[in-house]
Amino acid sequence: xxxxxxxxxxxxxxxxxxxxxxxxxxxxxxxxxxxxxxxxxxxxxxxxxxxxxxxxxxxxxxxxxxxxxxxxxxxxxxxxxxxxxxxxxxxxxxxxxxxxxxxxxxxxxxxxxxxxxxxxxxxxxxxxxxxxxxxxxxxxxxxxxxxxxxxxxxxxxxxxxxxxxxxxxxxxxxxxxxxxxxxxxx
Amino acid sequence: xxxxxxxxxxxxxxxxxxxxxxxxxxxxxxxxxxxxxxxxxxxxxxxxxxxxxxxxxxxxxxxxxxxxxxxxxxxxxxxxxxxxxxxxxxxxxxxxxxxxxxxxxxxxxxxxxxxxxxxxxxxxxxxxxxxxxxxxxxxxxxxxxxxxxxxxxxxxxxxxxxxxxxxxxxxxx
Numbered sequence: 001x002x003x004x005x006x007x008x009x010x011x012x013x014x015x016x017x018x019x020x021x022x023x024x025x026x027x028x029x030x031x032x033x034x035x036x037x038x039x040x041x042x043x044x045x046x047x048x049x050x051x052x053x054x055x056x057x058x059x060x061x062x063x064x065x066x067x068x069x070x071x072x073x074x075x076x077x078x079x080x081x082x083x084x085x086x087x088x089x090x091x092x093x094x095x096x097x098x099x100x101x102x103x104x105x106x107x108x109x110x111x112x113x114x115x116x117x118x119x120x121x122x123x124x125x126x127x128x129x130x131x132x133x134x135x136x137x138x139x140x141x142x143x144x145x146x147x148x149x150x151x152x153x154x155x156x157x158x159x160x161x162x163x164x165x166x167x168x169x170x171x172x173x174x175x176x177x178x179x180x181x182x183x184x185x186x
Numbered sequence: 187x188x189x190x191x192x193x194x195x196x197x198x199x200x201x202x203x204x205x206x207x208x209x210x211x212x213x214x215x216x217x218x219x220x221x222x223x224x225x226x227x228x229x230x231x232x233x234x235x236x237x238x239x240x241x242x243x244x245x246x247x248x249x250x251x252x253x254x255x256x257x258x259x260x261x262x263x264x265x266x267x268x269x270x271x272x273x274x275x276x277x278x279x280x281x282x283x284x285x286x287x288x289x290x291x292x293x294x295x296x297x298x299x300x301x302x303x304x305x306x307x308x309x310x311x312x313x314x315x316x317x318x319x320x321x322x323x324x325x326x327x328x329x330x331x332x333x334x335x336x337x338x339x340x341x342x343x344x345x346x347x348x349x350x351x352x353x354x355x356x357x358x359x
Contacts, residue, residue, distance in 0.1 A: 028272065045278040055267040056260060 028184050029162060037176040050162050050182070057158060082150045089145055093138060114138070133170040137161070210336055211359045219350035231335055231358075238328040255320075262319055269293060269312045294341070303349035313337040 031053050033046040092100045092114065101112035111122045119141050123132035143156035161168070164182050171178040210231035217224045268290060276295075277288040285300045293313060299306040317334030335343075335358050344356040 030274070041280075041282050043278070043280045045275070047274060047276055049267070049271040049274075052264055052267045052271055055263040 029165075029182055030185060032179075032181050032183065034179045035176060039175055054158075054162075057155075082145075082147075082152060086145045089141060093142070130173040131171075133167075135167055135169075137164050139163070210339055212335060213355075213357045213359060215353075215355045215357070217351075217353045219348065219352040222352075231332065234335075235329050235332045238332045241328040258320055262316065265312055265316050265319070268295075269316075293337075305345075305347040307342070307345040309338070309341055309343055311337040311341070 029050040031048050031050060033044075035044040036042065088100070092098060097114050097116065099111055099113035101110070103110040107125065109122075109124050109126075111120075111124075113120050113122075117138050119136045119138060121132070121134040121136070125131065137160065140157050140160040143160040144152045144154070146156050147153035162182065165184070167179065167181045169178065169180040212229045212231060212234065214227040214229070215224070216226075271290065273289075273291050275287060275289045277286065279286040283302050285298070287296075287298045289296045289298075290312075293311055295310045295312060295315070297306075297308040297310070314334045314337045317337070318331045338358040340359060342355055342357045344354065346354045
């Protein structure tokens with residue numbers, strides 16, 4: 001769970017950065033990351049202007065392809081190809097709010113759903129004290145799937161994500177909480 | 187003749203002092219703990235730059251891992267973006283007995299580390315950081331790096347206070 005949640009947080013952290021082409025004044029938008037470990041009395045705050053993150057993202061690949069597969073559940077057990085997911089996405093986004101992926105395993109449940117203008121990814125442990133919440137605007141998913149074949153268009157996704165104001169990721173496990181969000185403040 | 191000698195005796199030190207003041211001086215101030223010795227070393231930047239120019243070329247090459255080297259242009263872009271960004275606290279780490287803070291104020295990055303009884307304050311002008319960032323091939327100019335301290339005039343670049351009261355400061359005037 002921890003590796004997965006940190007992985008998701010990492011991906012989300014990359015996703016929150018974007019080229020400065022937003023409707024909102026991008027120069028004033030900041031990306032915030034908070035990591036707290038109450039058991040260690042540890043707090044880490046990182047606040048970066050979007051323009052700085054954008055510059056850092058020059059190192060990121062424009063497109064990614066993980067053997068054409070996006071992994072759900074345990075690796076190799078519930079893989080879905082990007083092209084299949086793109087087709088599904090095109091169908092699903094026309095249907096409005098819906099829960100369109102549910103993976104229930106012994107140790108965790110993954111749900112991917114749409115609520116209004118947001119795609120919600122929820123990962124929960126049965127114990128209830130470990131969870132991941134990812135909220136991604138629909139436009140970001142559209143932009144990610146604007147690639148061809150088995151490619152995800154990361155840069156386009158980044159460009160859309162920077163328009164978001166509010167939480168992107170919340171991760172809670174037994175030891176720590178991670179929150180990533182974008183707002184206009186420092 | 188005596189008049190000429192007197193004028194020379196006054197003018198030469200005055201010109202030298204003026205030149206040093208114009209080009210800058212780095213002052214390293216070391217205070218030992220518990221009323222021990224105090225050593226103050228003023229180094230004119232111009233002199234340090236001349237000395238740096240004699241550093242052999244192979245000594246001005248930083249051995250960076252290939253992965254790190256490819257990120258140098260990105261690091262440069264990040265610093266350039268940071269230079270024009272709004273001021274604010276970029277990083278804060280709080281753990282029992284330890285605090286780390288990195289703030290951007292104007293063109294300066296202020297790094298404060300409080301570790302129990304030890305305190306470290308570093309103020310790095312972003313233009314200075316850009317100057318010392320290795321170019322392609324891990325090469326940097328020692329002379330340019332020293333001269334870049336010009337960007338830190340009237341700045342206490344480093345202040346380290348030890349747990350026993352010892353203190354080291356590096357100030358650029």
